[in-house]
Amino acid sequence: MxxxxxxxxxxxxxxxxxxxxxxxxxxxxxxxxxxxxxxxxxxxxxxxxxxxxxxxxxxxxxxxxxxxxxxxxxxxxxxxxxxxxxxxxxxxxxxxxxxxxxxxxxxxxxxxxxxxxxxQPEPTLSGEVECDEVYIVAGHKGHPEAVRRKNRPGRRRRLKGARGRGTLEKEKPPILGMLQRGGEVRIGMLENVQQPTIKPLILATIAPNATVYTDEYDIYARLPEWGYQHKTVCHSRGEYARDEDGDGFHEVHVNTMEGFWSLLRSWLRPHRGISQEKLPLYLGFFQFVHNVRIRGKGxxxxxxxxxxx
Structure with a gap:
């Protein structure tokens, strides 16, 4: 220290x-x-x-x-x-x-x-990996010309995004997260959450034959075709963790990744609005902080x- x-x-x-x-x-x-x-x-x-x-x-x-x-x-x-x-x-x-x-x-x-x-080197994840996405409201703070191109008035108070899943165009860019259980995390801002968009990032980050846990969102449906074992938990039915092998341990879940999203939101909160142009740097910085597993003065x-x- x-x-x-x-x-x-x-x-x-x-x-x-x-x-x-x-x-x-x-x-x-x-x-x-x-x-x-x-x-x-x-x-x-x-x-x-x-x-x-x-x-x-x-x-x-x-x-x-x-x-x-x-x-x-x-x-x-x-x-x-x-x-x-x-x-x-x-x-x-x-x-x-x-x-x-x-x-x-x-x-x-x-x-x-x-x-x-x-x-920071980009991590390679293997073993058991959780995948999930979150949406961060991010406009064009500090770039009034970008706001004018969208033909909307500037937001005078709080930046609010439309409800539901977002895209970069809607100023609510999706963040894809991949976390190895007991290991490192990789997060990245995407233009949208579609299979052609997430596939390159997943293939570049997760080692072949890894077991990937996701929710029931259909963008992950082709993971077996891409060379992964795939297990899902169905949030829409109220299911958040499932024991598949009968050992009493509910191993099918994405709770670790969802806990990470809570940490990320808390980390971003003091910065009071981040532009789309700067958001990848904030995400990359927090990825570094999480992966070194040290906080505060150290x-x-x-x-x-x-x-x-």
């Missing part, structure tokens, strides 16, 4: 970055050679160490090649921002805590969130490690 006190001093922040980025010693940011020499410190940021590679003869520093390079904000501000993101504060709250301009903090958070999403280290990998 990285202690908060370490984030208040730039030199300690750079020491943390060096330790996480090069646990076995400094390597060239360009060619990964271990043959490097120190070349003093950066004039604008005295705590930032500069290096020269003896193999490719190029110069680099502690932040070269990372998401933190080339910005005017001190490293400690970036790490504090990342720390507060791990606590699930909204952009406005983070800006208030750090005393930053709202445009600066929005840009920083967007870059950090995109960096986390890009850095989340900073895996977040920073992913950004420096």
């Amino acid at each position: 990285i202690h908060l006190q370490s984030l208040l001093d730039d030199s300690k922040c750079y020491a943390e970055v060096r330790e996480l980025r090069w646990p076995e010693g400094v390597r060239c940011a360009h060619c990964a050679s271990p043959e490097v020499t120190r070349q003093g410190h950066d004039t604008a940021h005295p705590s930032r160490q500069r290096y020269r590679c003896a193999t490719c003869l190029r110069y680099f520093d502690d932040l070269s090649g990372t998401i933190f390079a080339g910005h005017h904000q001190p490293l400690k501000v970036w790490l504090l921002c990342l720390y507060l993101m791990g606590l699930n504060l909204s952009n406005e709250q983070i800006g208030d805590e750090l005393g930053l301009n709202k445009d600066d903090v929005h840009r920083m958070i967007s870059q950090l969130r995109a960096g986390i999403v890009a850095a 989340l900073l280290k895996p977040l920073l490690t992913a950004l420096l990998a």
Whole structure:
């Protein structure tokens, strides 16, 4: 765990970055050679160490090649921002805590969130996997031209979607979730919930011959054709879990996935409306948080490690 006190001093922040980025010693940011020499410190940021590679003869520093390079904000501000993101504060709250301009903090958070999403490997799920979908109301917040194209007035208060199953066009995009029991989760925003739309995501995520549990929604009817064992629970008949093999354990259900949706909604609630354009980044960030299985203060280290990998 990285202690908060370490984030208040730039030199300690750079020491943390060096330790996480090069646990076995400094390597060239360009060619990964271990043959490097120190070349003093950066004039604008005295705590930032500069290096020269003896193999490719190029110069680099502690932040070269990372998401933190080339910005005017001190490293400690970036790490504090990342720390507060791990606590699930909204952009406005983070800006208030750090005393930053709202445009600066929005840009920083967007870059950090995109960096986390890009850095995490997509999980491959196997064994017993639950599949389910949920619908998140998401319009075009911050994009008035998109609202005008839909010929509807802007929503002055709360964004409300039409009842029933939604689509991206109806500003209620579906989110497909796949969760391996006892393992990782994979979620993604879709244009709609149709078999041609979900098939590529399922095939890319779930290993062949896995047992997939779903509800009775007919978009999952072709799972056996796609190479999976398929078991369903019928919510419309009031059935939420079923014991098929008589061992007293009700193994046919999607309750784990539905519990995950409750966590996701709680995570999104402080952000008070997310646009369709940004929603995939929020989903990817929460997927990372769930899969590392760490919350609160301890989340900073895996977040920073992913950004420096």
